[in-house]
Amino acid sequence: MKEIRLKARAKINLTLDVTGKRDNGYHELRMIMQTVGLYDGVRMKKIPEPEIRLTSNVHWLPTDSRNLAWRAAALMRETYDLKEGVEISIDKRIPVAAGLAGGSADCAAVLVGMNRLFGLRLPLSRLEELALTMGTDIPYCVRRGTVLAEGVGEELTDIVPPCPFCYVVLVKPPVSVSTAKVYQSLRWDQVEEHPDTEAMIEAMAAGDVEKMGTLLCNVLETVTIPMHPQIESIKKALLEKGAAGALMSGSGPTVFALFTEEETAKKAAREVRKQFSIKDVFATQIYHAGRGTGRKEKTE
């Protein structure tokens, strides 16, 4: 049977503000999300057996209902009463539990893949609704591009014009961060520095990457950086190596930095990898849904 191949892309948060807390413990957010080139390869194939068979190149990652990609396939089979099963293989490149929404991206890719494989013709808006039942970052991973996310992360507005093309270095220190714990520890009403979301949207419209660098701001840094001070050292090193700006993505621990020059970005990536003895360092770029990076795509 025909196999389809999808690229489940990582995201970064250019700004992340928390504006309140709901009774159920979830936080009200206002954040600018951006897709980057780094991706997990997802291959899918229909099988006659009514099963979901999942494999991945990361041997310790669960391949059952604990995996978000498995859950996406199960949800589509149940919701649309699909008789056949599916075989999914994930080539993971996005570091796990990194603040880059790797699991959410795989989940979104499987929703899109099931829609295609089974000829369901569901609009993206329906896939975004289904996505929200599995995690608050997942609707965005279905949509992708430059997006203002509000509510608990599910109210999505495309930002036009989108983020200008630039180079992005990702550095994931070898520590794991639990998103739930970070939110639980956040004293959102005591945070002093909030992002200027409107100014960031203006800087993007002006194509001013240097200005964008000065406006990067994530209130979750107030929780994760004291737990892992190395994040601050990595940010500082990336700025010294020519970044327009550097910030922790999501709940962390990954740090990303924006660069206007490819060579400067690659050199910074090489040097940071060596200086901090970190293997998970990637030189990638901004990605726009449908339009790609606008340049020859490569992540190193």
Ligand SMILES: C[C@](O)(CO)[C@H](O)COP(=O)(O)OP(=O)(O)OC[C@H]1O[C@@H](n2ccc(N)nc2=O)[C@H](O)[C@@H]1O
């Ligand atoms: C940090 C971000 O990645 C920024 O994009 C997201 O807000 C988190 O997205 P995610 O990993 O998809 O998060 P979920 O799997 O939905 O939730 C994980 C946990 O984070 C907390 N959570 C999540 C989203 C939100 N708006 N408020 C929260 O307090 C909840 O305790 C939840 O149990």
Ligand SMILES: Nc1ncnc2c1ncn2[C@@H]1O[C@H](COP(=O)(O)OP(=O)(O)OP(=O)(O)O)[C@@H](O)[C@H]1O
């Ligand atoms: N397909 C998957 N890929 C990676 N992790 C997965 C997957 N499915 C479930 N998980 C589980 O989800 C947890 C978080 O993984 P993920 O890589 O999505 O975190 P993250 O990058 O911090 O996401 P976010 O930015 O949305 O908080 C891991 O502990 C992992 O066991």
